[in-house]
Amino acid sequence: MLFVLAAVFLSQQATYFSGRHDLASPAGHVKIAAWLVLSIVLLLMLATGGGWFRSAGVRALLNDETTREHRRAGFVSGFWAACLAAIVIYAVDLFEPISGHDTVHIILTVAIATAMLTFGRLERRAHRDA
């Protein structure tokens, strides 16, 4: 599930960067809004563990110690990926100016995607062993 969401999230970025020239158009606004909504949903899922439509007991069970540890590891790798992305953007900007808008987009995307993929990989491994 998480891998699918991460794949959808990342593929969405391909359309964003391939059609950057028309971002000021209504279609561009829709693209940006879709990215922003998906980013917020994914961040909330990562932060809370999801399962919003399940009972509190089931949510607590799903959010047990290993899940919390995997999520923590995901956030840590997301943080480092964001820092690394910021450094790379800073270096690239010396030669090729990058807008503030694009900078935010890239850093947020890299951070969320890395956190999700790390979390998903750890969860998959734990389930596979089970």
Place this chain on the structure above:
Amino acid sequence: MPERLANGLKEKRTELGLTQAELAERVGVTRKTVNTVENGVFTPSALLAIKLARALSVPVEKLFWIER
């Protein structure tokens, strides 16, 4: 040589005839957690270690020990 927390969870659990799912239910965690603790993939918190020991009716130091 790094230290690691080893455990006799699998031995004790099978001795009592419990499945991972049954032990997980007793402790209030998922089977994934019991499995990863058994395999040494995940180091449990003191809270979970005590809960597991209590569920298996053994002192926690008999269930978990430090391995060098």
